[in-house]
Amino acid sequence: MEQTAHNGEPGAEVVPFPGAHTAESPAPAVAVAVTKDAETGETEVIEGELVESGAPVPVDDPTVPPPGGWLAERRAYLDAAPPVIPSYLRNRGEFAENVMLAARYYTHKTTFHLLRVPLYTGRLWLRAPAGAGRMVGAWYRWVTDAEAKPVLAKAAGTGDVQAWTKLTTLQTQRTNFRRKASLVVMVPVALLVTLAAVFLPDWALGLAAAGVASLLGLAGRDADKPIVSRYVAVHVQRRLDSGEIVAALEAIKVKGEVRFVAPIAVDGPGWRAELDLPGGYLADEVLEKRAALAAAMRRPLGTVWPETDPDAHPGRLVLWVAKVDPAKTKRRLWPLMKDGQANLFEAIPFGFDPRGRLVELDLMYANVLIGGVMGSGKTSAVLVIALAGALDPTCEMWIYEMKGSGDLDAVRPVCHRYVSGDDDEDCKAALDGLKALEREMKRRKRIIKELPLEDVPNGRKVYPHLAARKNLRLHPILAIFDEAHTLFEHPKYGKEAAEVAGRLIRKARAYGIILVFTTQRPDANSIPRSVSDNAIVRFCLAVTGHLPNDLILGTGAWQRGVRGTMFDPAKDAGTGWLARSALNYQIARAAFIKQDEAAEIGRRALALRTAAGTLSGQAAGEAITPEDDTDLLDDLRAVWPAGETAMHSHRLVEALAAYRPDRYGAWIATDKPADQMTDDELREARAARSTLLAQALKPYGVQTRQINKRGDGGSAKGVRWDDLPDPRDGTRDDAEDDSDDD
Numbered sequence: 131m132e133q134t135a136h137n138g139e140p141g142a143e144v145v146p147f148p149g150a151h152t153a154e155s156p157a158p159a160v161a162v163a164v165t166k167d168a169e170t171g172e173t174e175v176i177e178g179e180l181v182e183s184g185a186p187v188p189v190d191d192p193t194v195p196p197p198g199g200w201l202a203e204r205r206a207y208l209d210a211a212p213p214v215i216p217s218y219l220r221n222r223g224e225f226a227e228n229v230m231l232a233a234r235y236y237t238h239k240t241t242f243h244l245l246r247v248p249l250y251t252g253r254l255w256l257r258a259p260a261g262a263g264r265m266v267g268a269w270y271r272w273v274t275d276a277e278a279k280p281v282l283a284k285a286a287g288t289g290d291v292q293a294w295t296k297l298t299t300l301q302t303q304r305t306n307f308r309r310k311a312s313l314v315v316m317v318p319v320a321l322l323v324t325l326a327a328v329f330l331p332d333w334a335l336g337l338a339a340a341g342v343a344s345l346l347g348l349a350g351r352d353a354d355k356p357i358v359s360r361y362v363a364v365h366v367q368r369r370l371d372s373g374e375i376v377a378a379l380e381a382i383k384v385k386g387e388v389r390f391v392a393p394i395a396v397d398g399p400g401w402r403a404e405l406d407l408p409g410g411y412l413a414d415e416v417l418e419k420r421a422a423l424a425a426a427m428r429r430p431l432g433t434v435w436p437e438t439d440p441d442a443h444p445g446r447l448v449l450w451v452a453k454v455d456p457a458k459t460k461r462r463l464w465p466l467m468k469d470g471q472a473n474l475f476e477a478i479p480f481g482f483d484p485r486g487r488l489v490e491l492d493l494m495y496a497n498v499l500i501g502g503v504m505g506s507g508k509t510s511a512v513l514v515i516a517l518a519g520a521l522d523p524t525c526e527m528w529i530y531e532m533k534g535s536g537d538l539d540a541v542r543p544v545c546h547r548y549v550s551g552d553d554d555e556d557c558k559a560a561l562d563g564l565k566a567l568e569r570e571m572k573r574r575k576r577i578i579k580e581l582p583l584e585d586v587p588n589g590r591k592v593y594p595h596l597a598a599r600k601n602l603r604l605h606p607i608l609a610i611f612d613e614a615h616t617l618f619e620h621p622k623y624g625k626e627a628a629e630v631a632g633r634l635i636r637k638a639r640a641y642g643i644i645l646v647f648t649t650q651r652p653d654a655n656s657i658p659r660s661v662s663d664n665a666i667v668r669f670c671l672a673v674t675g676h677l678p679n680d681l682i683l684g685t686g687a688w689q690r691g692v693r694g695t696m697f698d699p700a701k702d703a704g705t706g707w708l709a710r711s712a713l714n715y716q717i718a719r720a721a722f723i724k725q726d727e728a729a730e731i732g733r734r735a736l737a738l739r740t741a742a743g744t745l746s747g748q749a750a751g752e753a754i755t756p757e758d759d760t761d762l763l764d765d766l767r768a769v770w771p772a773g774e775t776a777m778h779s780h781r782l783v784e785a786l787a788a789y790r791p792d793r794y795g796a797w798i799a800t801d802k803p804a805d806q807m808t809d810d811e812l813r814e815a816r817a818a819r820s821t822l823l824a825q826a827l828k829p830y831g832v833q834t835r836q837i838n839k840r841g842d843g844g845s846a847k848g849v850r851w852d853d854l855p856d857p858r859d860g861t862r863d864d865a866e867d868d869s870d871d872d
C-alpha cells in the first residue's frame with residue numbers, strides 16, 4: 131500500500147468528506163488525508179472513517195466555482211477594503227489635529243532657526259578665512275594648471291621627449307591664457323572694490339563685506355561642523371518594510387516563505403504588518419521571542435509588538451511597530467490626573483495599549499488579580515485602581531498594603547480602613563478586614579434578597595439606583611490587598627484568610643464589593659486556588675514561567691500563547707497581559723502616576739468626599755479595634771481548672787457561661803432557676819448542656835467521652851484535656867456553613 135500524509139508528500143490527496151453535500155449546502159471545509167492502494171485503487175482515510183473506493187475527488191475542482199463565487203470575493207474585498215476617503219479627511223477632529231500638528235511643526239522649525247540666525251552668521255564668518263584660503267588655492271591650481279603636472283612628470287619620467295614637448299607647449303598656452311584671464315577679472319574687481327570703498331556709504335560697505343564674508347564662509351564649510359543646527363529626532367524609527375521583517379524572522383529561526391496578507395500600513399502611531407508565518411510555525415513562538423525579534427530588527431524593545439490573530443489562524447502574526455520609542459516620549463497622563471471623578475459603575479481609565487490607546491477597566495461585578503515579579507509594576511497598577519476608587523466619592527475604600535512601603539499612602543485620608551505593614555498585627559487586621567467584608571456581604575445579600583423584583587430587574591445584585599439609596603448602604607466597596615501573599619502565607623492567619631477570601635471572591639462582586647489582590651509570588655501557597663480560580667480581571671506583568679503565568683491569567687493562558695514571560699520587568703515595567711475573560715486578552719501598560727501626583731489626587735478625592743459627606747471609618751476618625759478571634763477552644767483553655775485532666779461537660783458549660791456570658795449565656799438558659807429544679811430536671815438540664823458542648827466541639831474534631839470523677843458528680847459526659855487540640859494547628863474543620871450564601 132502506498133502511504134500518503136497530510137503534508138503534501140507524494141500521493142497525498144485532499145478529498146471532500148463523504149455525505150450528501152449539495153451546492154446549497156456545501157461540504158464543510160474539512161481536509162482528509164487518505165491512503166491509496168496502488169493496485170486496487172481503493173482509498174482509505176488515515177484519520178477518520180473510510181471515505182470511498184475509487185479515485186479521490188479533488189476539493190478544488192476547477193469546473194466548480196468556489197462557494198459564493200464572484201460575489202463572495204467582492205464581499206470579502208469590501209469587508210477589508212480601506213475607506214475611500216481617509217479617516218483624517220472624514221473626521222473633523224482628526225483633521226483639525228493633523229492641521230494643528232503641521233502648523234506646530236513648521237512654527238517650531240521657523241522660530242527655532244530664526245532665533246539662531248546670529249549664531250549661524252557667526253559660524254559662517256568664522257569659516258570665511260578657511261573659505262578664502264580654499265578659493266585662493268583653487269585659483270592658484272587653476273592658473274598653474276596643477277592637474278597637468280602629474281602627466282608632465284610621467285612623460286618626463288618615461289623619457290618620451292616628443293610627448294613631453296607637446297604637453298609643455300599645451301600647458302604654457304593654457305597657463306598664459308589663464309593668467310591673462312585672471313588679470314582681466316582682477317583689475318576691474320580691484321577697481322570696483324576701491325571705488326566702492328571710496329564712494330559707498332558705510333552701511334552698504336558693511337553689507338557688501340558681510341555678503342563677501344558669508345560667501346567665503348560658505349566656501350569654507352566643514353561637513354563635520356554644520357553651520358545650521360540640526361535637530362534629529364533619534365527616537366523616530368525608520369519605516370517598517372517587509373524585507374526587514376523577513377530577515378528578522380529568519381534571524382529568530384522562523385525559516386521559510388512568509389506571506390504578507392496585507393501591505394504594511396500605518397496604524398496609529400506605528401506600522402502594522404499582517405503576515406502568515408511559514409507552514410508549521412505558530413505566532414505564539416514569535417511572541418515568546420519578542421526581545422530577539424526586536425534585536426534582529428535593531429529596534430528598541432518597547433517599539434516591537436507581535437500579536438496573534440485569534441480570528442484568523444495560529445500561524446497568523448500581526449506585528450505592530452511603533453514609530454517612536456515610548457521610552458523616549460512623554461509619559462501618557464492618566465486621564466483623571468488633573469481633574470475629573472470616577473464612577474465605579476462605569477469603566478475607569480487604567481492605562482494604555484502599545485499603540486497609545488486608552489485602556490479602561492470595568493471594576494463593578496468583577497474582582498482583580500494582579501501578579502508579576504519584583505519591580506514589574508504591580509504597585510503602580512494597583513495605585514491606578516486605588517486612585518480611581520478614591521475619585522468616586524461614593525466608593526468605600528479598604529486598603530491593606532502589606533508591603534509596608536507606604537506606596538498607597540496617597541489614598542489613606544479617604545480610606546474606611548487603611549493598613550500599611552507586614553507585621554503580625556497588620557496581617558491580623560487584614561484578616562479582620564476580610565471577615566468584616568464577609569459580614570457586610572451577608573448584610574447586603576439579605577437586603578437585596580428582600581427587594582421587589584422591579585428593583586433588581588436583571589438579577590439580584592447591586593445597581594446604581596440601589597447604590598444611590600443611602601438608607602440601603604449598598605454603595606461600592608473597593609478592597610485592595612496589595613502583596614496579598616504576605617497575608618495568605620502567614621502561619622497563624624493565612625489559612626483562615628484564604629478561606630474567607632475564597633468565599634468572598636466567589637460571591638461579593640454581585641453585592642458591589644470589588645476585591646483586588648496583588649502578589650509578587652504567584653504560586654499555590656501565596657495565592658489560594660480559590661482566589662486565583664475565581665478572579666475575573668487578571669493583569670499579568672512580567673513573570674518567570676508558565677506556572678505563575680497560568681496562576682494569574684487562568685489555566686490554559688500559556689497554551690494559548692498569552693505569556694507574561696515576553697515582558698522584560700526593567701524595560702516593560704507596568705506592562706502586562708490584561709485579561710477580562712478566558713478569551714479576552716490585551717497588552718496594556720498601567721498609567722504611571724508618581725507619588726507626588728498621587729498625593730495631589732488623594733487630596734482632590736478627600737475634597738470630593740468632604741463635600742459629598744461620604745467620609746467614613748478611619749477617614750472619619752473612627753478607631754478600629756482588632757476583632758476578637760478567640761474561639762471555643764481558647765475559651766475552654768481559659769476556664770479549665772489547673773491540674774485537671776478531665777472535666778464534665780456541664781461544668782465546663784457553666785464555667786464558659788460565667789466567663790463569656792455574651793457567647794455562652796444562652797447555653798445555660800432554663801425555664802426555672804437551678805435551685806427550684808427537681809433532681810430529674812437538673813439531670814436533664816445538665817445533659818442538654820453536655821449535648822450542646824459536644825455539638826460545638828465537633829467541628830474541632832473533639833469528642834466528649836464518659837468521664838468518671840469520683841466524689842465530684844460521678845460518671846457523666848465530659849472532655850479530656852489531652853483531647854483539646856491546639857486551636858491553631860490546622861486541625862479545625864471549616865466551621866462556617868456557607869451553603870446558604872451560594
Ligand SMILES: Nc1ncnc2c1ncn2[C@@H]1O[C@H](COP(=O)(O)OP(=O)(O)OP(=O)(O)O)[C@@H](O)[C@H]1O
Nearest residue numbers: 503504505506507508509510650703704720721722
Ligand atoms: N506603568 C508604568 N510605567 C512606567 N514605569 C513603571 C510603571 N510601573 C512601574 N514602573 C517602574 O517600575 C518600578 C517598579 O514599579 P512597582 O514598585 O510598581 O513594582 P512592583 O511590582 O510593585 O515591585 P515590588 O514587587 O518590588 O513591590 C517603578 O518605580 C517605576 O519606575
